[in-house]
Amino acid sequence: MDQSTVSPGGRRADAILITGAGGEVGHGMIRGLYERGARNIVAIDLRELDAEIRAMCMQTVVGDICDAMLLGRLLAMYEVREIYHLAALLSTRAEFTPETAHDVNVGGTLGLLRLAAEQARSHGVPVKFVFPSSIAAFGMPDLETKARHPKVRWDHFVMPTTMYGCNKLACEHLGRYYMQHYRQLAKDRVPDLVDFRCVRYPGLISADTVPSGGTSDYGPEMLHSAAKGEPYACFVREATRIPFLTMPDAVSATLALATADRDQLRCPIYNLTAFSPTAAEFAEIVRQHFPNADITFDPDEQRQAIVDSWPADVDDSPAREDFGFAPKHDLETAFAEYLVPRIKARYAAAE
Secondary structure, eight states, rough: OOOBBBOOTBEEEEEEEESSSSHHHHHHHHHHHHTTOOOOEEEESOOOHHHHHHHTSSSEOOTTTHHHHHHHHHHHHHEEEEEEEEEOOOOHHHHHHHHHHHIIIIIIIHHHHHHHHHHHHHHSSSSEEEEEEEEEGOOOOOOHHHHHHBBBBSSOOOOOOOOOHHHHHHHHHHHHHHHHHHTTTTOOOOOOOOEEEEEEEEEEEEESSSSSSSTTTTHHHHHHHHHHHHHHESSSOTOOOEEEEHHHHHHHHHHHHHHHHHHHHOSSSSEEOOOOBBBBHHHHHHHHHHTOOOOEEEEOHHHHHHTEEEESSSSHHHHHHHOOOOOOOOOHHHIIIHHHHHHHHHHHHOO
């Protein structure tokens, strides 16, 4: 055992565990926690983290969250007090390998929930488990229903049509079970082992990450293509509408949920959103900032069907009321203050 993980009294060191730490949300979580004074971050990813992020962590681990031996070693080395579970096989790839996606997304989450419960039994304090879910957990039956329900609650229309959505919904229920009902018939049951906290992200827009073909990426793809001077054929109809949030606002909201008093939180899952433009409105604001943008619409039937199953907007009032969610960016300020300046600088530097 690395002696740095053992306190002077021989007790395992306290740790905050972050999975999927190599992604942009993971980077944001690590920075946010570090800025709040956390010096006990243990980060896991399939790839080595960059030096800047490694410097903010007590330890970084290259490994797979489905590796039971790896989780066992972490149990031996640390007393895990909080878990930020960000690792997942994302939506597009999940449709090509649904069984693998289930193993990673659901099996990996189950293993970490079990780790949280074991840790809580060991040190007698509930383990906080923060889990970002997705708009993909929703499933509207048709466009008429979508039009009749312009703002959807977290517990309505949860019949997802993608494997990723099914996985996220399953993990939401697993988290709720571990928090409220885990081993409910056991005579030696210990209640309140896991403090599960969940947000559902809408489409996320980042100035720093190049879109990778995700189902909600048509908006960011328009913007990045325009900045590079490349034509873009949007894969959804002009009238398509779903909610969006900038990446910095997603990270801030997740940290706000994580640090809120448990007594303030009335919902097991919280919707998040900031703005909900149509694809045509998204294209129009891109053209305002990039007048030469060449944006056309060429809907892909299968991807369009997935986006049509997601709400046009979501009710995020519980998040605003319970933990003060207040996104910094609306559509106009997201472009003017965050997206356009940073994306222009990015591609200018690449020339």
